[in-house]
Amino acid sequence: MSAPDRHVTDHSRLWRENRYVYPVISRRAKGLSIGVNLNPDKVCTFNCIYCQVDRRVEPVTDRVDLGTLIRELNQMCQWAAGGEIWRDPHFADVPEAMRRVNDIAFSGDGEPTAFRDFADMVQVAADAKERHRLKGTRLVVISNASRFHTQAFRRALPILQGSDGEVWAKLDAGSAEHFVKVSRTSVPFKRIVENIGWLATQMPVVIQSCFFILDGSAPGDTEIELYIARLRHILQTGGRLKAVQLYTIARRPAESAAAPLPAARLEALAARLRDVLADVPVEAYPGVE
Secondary structure, eight states: OOHHHHHHHOOOSOOTTOSSEEEEEETTTTEEEEEEOSOTTOOOSOOOTTOSOOTTSOOSOSOOOHHHHHHHHHHHHHHHHHTGGGGSTTTTTSOGGGOSEEEEEEOSSSOGGGSTTHHHHHHHHHHHHHHTTOTTOEEEEEEOSTTTTSHHHHHHHHHHHTTTEEEEEEOOOSSHHHHHHHHOOSSOHHHHHHHHHHHHHHSOEEEEEEOEEETTBOOOHHHHHHHHHHHHHHHHTTOOEEEEEEEOOOSOOSSTTEEEOOHHHHHHHHHHHHHHSTTSOEEEEOOOO
16 A cells, blocks of 8 residues: 555554554645544544444543643644654654644544533643644544534634634535435434534535445435535525535445445536535545546
């Protein structure tokens, strides 16, 4: 496996002795992403069939120690800001174009916005970014959109907006039926659609959509058209979309029923979206061979 492919497929949340903070090279971030895992207990509001987190295995820990997280985050920001991270053997062969600190991202073993002190954690990240003068670095929340309606999330929103923040919201379906099959959650699909629509009126949202082969079949034409209609409705009702990121499985999921969508199918979908969402950038990220 080539160096770029290795970095794309290796998104391990274990880094040295750290418990909560980890560095990864992200295709979608186009550089270094400093990950913050608020869910080492693997608690999530979804149980996506393509998820790489194996919830059949007991978590190593079921709590977050705030002091340890703050220490790890500041140490990682210091290494990244000073360039020490690129001297680590794991990252020494990263191409020069990818040697940029794109974001501090809340993305771990579950839904980050379900963490009870989520707003406080966003403030911790904003403070670390300021302390280490990472001016071109964004705060990113990678979320399944199940809790945008809660006070816990809405307390965090002005902190995000004041620190060049972004929300990358998951939308993997156009119909409630496909949503239940893929996400396996008790959260109603209507709630997800409404949450994304509301947030898009508050700030531009990045949509992340995973399309893949399930039990030998790709999503049908009707499902794809319903998905496109959801995106168009967001725009037609005053929402703003910063980008749409289409991707498929790049790392081994916990369950074998899911497999990567062929690159040609993914790019064809991207081309269709570019036709109907003329002012919204659409990017496709195929699986790694």
